[in-house]
Each structure stands twice: as structure tokens, then as C-alpha cells.
Amino acid sequence: MRRLAPLLILAALAGCDRRPDDVPVVVSAIGSGAPRLPARAGDPLPLPAALFAASTAQGLVRFDAAGQVEPGLAERWIVIDEGRSYIFRLADAQWGDGSRVTARQVVAGLRRAIGNRRNPLRPHLSAIDEVVEMTPLVIEVRLSGPCPDLLPLFAQPELAIPGPGGGSGPFRVEQAGDAPLLRPGYDPAAADEAADAPDAAELVQIRAERAATAILRFRERRSDYVIGGTFADWPLVDMADVSPPNRRLDPARGLFGLSVARRTGFLAAPERREAVAMAIDRAALTRDFAPDWAAAETILPDPLDSIVDPARPPWLAFDLDARRAAAQQRVAQWRAANGGVAPELTIAMPEGPGASRLAARLTADLAGVGILARRVAPDTRADLRLVDEVAPYGSARWYLRMACQPCAQPIADTLARAREAGNLAERGRLLAEADAAMVRDVAFIPLAQPLRWSLVALRLREWRGNARGWHPLNHLRGGAT
Structure with missing residues (x-):
């Protein structure tokens, strides 16, 4: 409740004047750790550091x-x-x-x-x-x-x-610190560029902040851009009453669903893992957040580099009521074989009001077919684990490998052979084989495409939504190239 109080107070305040166009662009990157280059090339990067690295190196x-x-x-x-x-x-x-x-x-x-x-x-x-x-x-x-x-x-x-001295651009560090100020890099092809100091509007400052703080700063017109929002913090945007023209959702592609982390008890058999998938109302789940958040029923969003369309689970041929009736029957069979005890599952997911909203939907849907589920912290041992990842590239292998954690060993072997395939046709055949096997194994339960949101000031005219959910700072309003 302490996390939401500032937003609830702010939502009641009157709006401020529009942020001027002749000042540096202030960017709030949701995440922890100061924006700086990693100690070692290739180290994992939280968003603020990733944004800084891509901008300066x-x-x-x-x-x-x-x-x-x-x-x-x-x-x-x-x-x-x-x-x-x-x-x-x-x-x-x-x-x-x-x-x-x-x-x-x-x-x-x-x-x-x-x-x-x-x-x-x-x-x-x-x-x-x-x-x-x-x-x-x-x-x-x-x-x-x-x-x-x-x-x-x-x-x-x-x-x-x-x-030496940092990266090659497209920006240089004008002022270091926990909230570094960047300026467009020098272009050797532009002979007179060195003589001209950049305009204030060409400068960019990166701040690492929690989502609530970033939204507050934007709402108060003290920043121009919030990047890195996920489903977990999306409800905060509504609570802060941010103007609809400033809210942007990316058509992100990737995985958002439940990985079967433990194949024991009720989840030991694929038909019972399938019962969990059939119980969930995906349309209602995404509608709880945003009307244009895309639900997902298959692991692959498109064929990508597989040779066939995405494998579809057989239960997609039935409506939601029929799916849930079949799921209830499988749960009843389990209870009859286990002394009348209802199956209990734990679901690991992150903190945040959006995660609470998602957990409420999932536990209600599963309770409707007789499964008792409860949410646990992301670092806790759990039966199901929420996966929320944007695909870094458009290959079926990325989707299947990320969903196959864990999955049956023959599927992992097929993915390994796809990686080593000598030609694209063989690679596509093996990926299609692995996709179909993943659906039969029910190692992953798709729910939706990843929800990625930004808050964008109208002065950032070059911002474009895209499937990667990635927005370079040199493509916000022009200047650096």
C-alpha cells in the first residue's frame, strides 16, 4: 500500500504545463543499478545499463x-x-x-x-x-x-x-554519474560538427528508477520518457491518470506463459498439465489489463523459420466451457485416485500490482475446475513459473528453447540437432518436429504476448512501437545518428 500511496495522491492533483521542447530529454529506465557499462563485455544487463551500453557503445x-x-x-x-x-x-x-x-x-x-x-x-x-x-x-x-x-x-x-575512453556512440558521455547526461557523438564525416556545441534538446539523461517513481516523474512533467514497463506495473499507469496519448503499448513478440517447473503430483502427466492450460480464460485475462493486449494459445506466434504453421493443442477445437468441463473431469479422476484431496499448485511470479491481478485471475480460473493454486515469490521453488521474455530475434529455436525449461529430453535433443543443422530446410523440419512435440508434452502453457509499455512525451516524435520492445535513444526526436 505504501508503494501506491504517492500515485493515488498524485492522481488527484491538477495537471501541469507541457514540458518544454528546448531542454534535454529525460529518460526513466525502469530497473535497478546505475546506467553504466558492464565490468566485463557480455555481462547480463538490467535495462538502465542496457540502454546506456547501446547508446554509448x-x-x-x-x-x-x-x-x-x-x-x-x-x-x-x-x-x-x-x-x-x-x-x-x-x-x-x-x-x-x-x-x-x-x-x-x-x-x-x-x-x-x-x-x-x-x-x-x-x-x-x-x-x-x-x-x-x-x-x-x-x-x-x-x-x-x-x-x-x-x-x-x-x-x-x-x-x-x-x-578506449568509452564506446563509439551514437552518444558520448557529457556528464557522468548515477543519472548520466549524454550528447550526440562526433561524426568524422561532418567537417564542421566539432565546432558546434549540441543544442540542449539533443542531450539525453538516463535515470534508473522503480516504475512508481518513473511514472510520478513523468506525470509531474519532470521527464519525457518512461521505458521498460511490463504487466507487473501496468495498473500504476491508470492509478496515476496518465493521459492516454502518452501511453504506448508495443506489439511485442516473445513468451508470456507458465513453464512447468516440477513434473510431480498432479503435473506428472501431460493430460493433467493440459487440464491447467484448458482452465484459463485468456481473453478475460488480457482484457483485465488492456483491450489490445494480444492473447496467445501457441508457443510460436508465427511459423518463423519452422517449415509449418505453429503447432496447435487439440483443445483449441472446443469452446471454453467444453475445455473446462474436460479439465474438471481430469481433476475429478485425480481426486478419486488420491483420497479425495484436491490438487494444489504454486505459481512463481514477480511482485507488483499487475502480478497480483494476474495471480487473482489464474487462481480463480484454476479453482473453477477444482485446482487450488497460490502465488509465490519468483525465487521460490514452485510447480509453475511465469515466463515473461521478449524474443531477441525471430527464430522458432529461441521460443522453443526458452519454453523447454524443463521439457522431455527427446525434445531438447531435437532442438540441439536443429542448432547444428547444415541447411535451413533441415533446421526448419527439426524445429517443426520440436514444436509439435512440445505441444504434446505440455511443458509450457502460453497465455499472451509480452506486455511492454512506455510513457512518451509528444515531443518524442520518432518513437515507434515495435515487436522487440526496444527503443534506441538516438531515434526519439532526431539529433544523434
Whole structure:
């Protein structure tokens, strides 16, 4: 209740004047830890640090406002040898100390990041055999097999490459600290740029804040942008009475659902795991939050690089009442075989008013078919665990691997063979096989697409919603490139 009180007070206050257009852009990144580069390339990055890294230490490529890959350190690239070799030509770029970026430095930075065992992208970079310097400005990435999603992976902030004096941009640090101030980086191609100091409106300040504090700051017109919102804190936006034109939902793609963490008791058999999936009213669940939050009934949102459409569970052929009747029957059979005791399940999920709302919906739906469920903390041992992840790239392998934690060993083996497939057709066949097996195994229960929201001042005219839920600071209002 203490967490909500400031928002409830603020919602009753009158609005303020619109934030001026000639001041630095203030960004609140929801998360902990000061915005700074990691101690070691490839370390896991909370959002404030990820935003800082992507802004000051870009990778070979980076994302634009629409979530598409654009040049970063590399000005162009080609793919040869049937997708087994990527050759990048570096742009004329500078590190933070003004020295020129060289291929040798970039190769060393990439090797450190890829080799870092803590890098969350490491399992998805296993196809990389080596990264080599061909000339002072040319790099080759050699692969064991085709990897059509390599560029989106290289655009992730975990593969941003720092150098002497900091990264290569698109921003430089104007003022360090817990809330660093950034300015657009120097472009060697613009001869007269060094003589001109940036306008105040071109500067960007990043703050790491809790969602409630970030929303308050935005509501008081003391910031221009809140990034990193999830379902867990979405109700706070309504409580703060933020103007609807400032609320933005991304059409994010990824996984939002329940992973079967323990296959014991009621969840030991796939038909009973399926009963849990059939009991949930996904349309009502998403409607509790936002009318345009997309529900999900399959693991894959599209075929992606599988050779067939996403595998669909057989219960999708029936309406909700029929599904719940079948689930009730399976629960009754369980109770009859277990002395009349109702099955009890624990669901691990994060804190926040949105998580409380989700937990209430899930426990009510499961109680309706005779299953007793209760919410537990995310770091607690649990039967079901909420997964809420945006896909870093558009491969069926990412979805299936993330959903397969744990799942039957034959499925894990099929995914491993897909990773090592020598051609895209074989890879697509194996991914389709794994997808169908995942549905039969019921290792993951999809609920919706990830809910990602931002609060965006009207002065940030370049902001675009996208499937990655990622918004580079140099694509908010122009300036840095």
C-alpha cells in the first residue's frame, strides 16, 4: 500500500504545463543499478545499463526506431558461403578518447563478449566458430552452419563494444554519474560538427528508477520518457491518470506463459498439465489489463523459420466451457485416485500490482475446475513459473528453447540437432518436429504476448512501437545518428 500511496495522491492533483521542447530529454529506465557499462563485455544487463551500453557503445549493428537492423560500427556487410560467413566493413568511427576504431579492437571485444559464460545470449551464439580480422577495417564471422538471425543478435546491447575512453556512440558521455547526461557523438564525416556545441534538446539523461517513481516523474512533467514497463506495473499507469496519448503499448513478440517447473503430483502427466492450460480464460485475462493486449494459445506466434504453421493443442477445437468441463473431469479422476484431496499448485511470479491481478485471475480460473493454486515469490521453488521474455530475434529455436525449461529430453535433443543443422530446410523440419512435440508434452502453457509499455512525451516524435520492445535513444526526436 505504501508503494501506491504517492500515485493515488498524485492522481488527484491538477495537471501541469507541457514540458518544454528546448531542454534535454529525460529518460526513466525502469530497473535497478546505475546506467553504466558492464565490468566485463557480455555481462547480463538490467535495462538502465542496457540502454546506456547501446547508446554509448554500439555493436557492429544496432536497431532503428522500428526495431530493424541498421549500421553501427559496421557501415555495410555481406553474407556468403550459404550463410556460413558474414563479412563486415567497419565505418570510419572513433572511440570515446578520439582514437580510430580498428578491426583488431572490435574482434577482441566481440570475442570477450561471446566467450563470457554469463552472457545471456551465449546459448544463441553457439554457431559462431571464430571472429577474425581480415584487414584493419574488415571483420569476418565464420559459422558452423547457417544463422539467418545473426544480425539481430549482434544488435543486442550485450554485444555492444566499448573501447578506449568509452564506446563509439551514437552518444558520448557529457556528464557522468548515477543519472548520466549524454550528447550526440562526433561524426568524422561532418567537417564542421566539432565546432558546434549540441543544442540542449539533443542531450539525453538516463535515470534508473522503480516504475512508481518513473511514472510520478513523468506525470509531474519532470521527464519525457518512461521505458521498460511490463504487466507487473501496468495498473500504476491508470492509478496515476496518465493521459492516454502518452501511453504506448508495443506489439511485442516473445513468451508470456507458465513453464512447468516440477513434473510431480498432479503435473506428472501431460493430460493433467493440459487440464491447467484448458482452465484459463485468456481473453478475460488480457482484457483485465488492456483491450489490445494480444492473447496467445501457441508457443510460436508465427511459423518463423519452422517449415509449418505453429503447432496447435487439440483443445483449441472446443469452446471454453467444453475445455473446462474436460479439465474438471481430469481433476475429478485425480481426486478419486488420491483420497479425495484436491490438487494444489504454486505459481512463481514477480511482485507488483499487475502480478497480483494476474495471480487473482489464474487462481480463480484454476479453482473453477477444482485446482487450488497460490502465488509465490519468483525465487521460490514452485510447480509453475511465469515466463515473461521478449524474443531477441525471430527464430522458432529461441521460443522453443526458452519454453523447454524443463521439457522431455527427446525434445531438447531435437532442438540441439536443429542448432547444428547444415541447411535451413533441415533446421526448419527439426524445429517443426520440436514444436509439435512440445505441444504434446505440455511443458509450457502460453497465455499472451509480452506486455511492454512506455510513457512518451509528444515531443518524442520518432518513437515507434515495435515487436522487440526496444527503443534506441538516438531515434526519439532526431539529433544523434
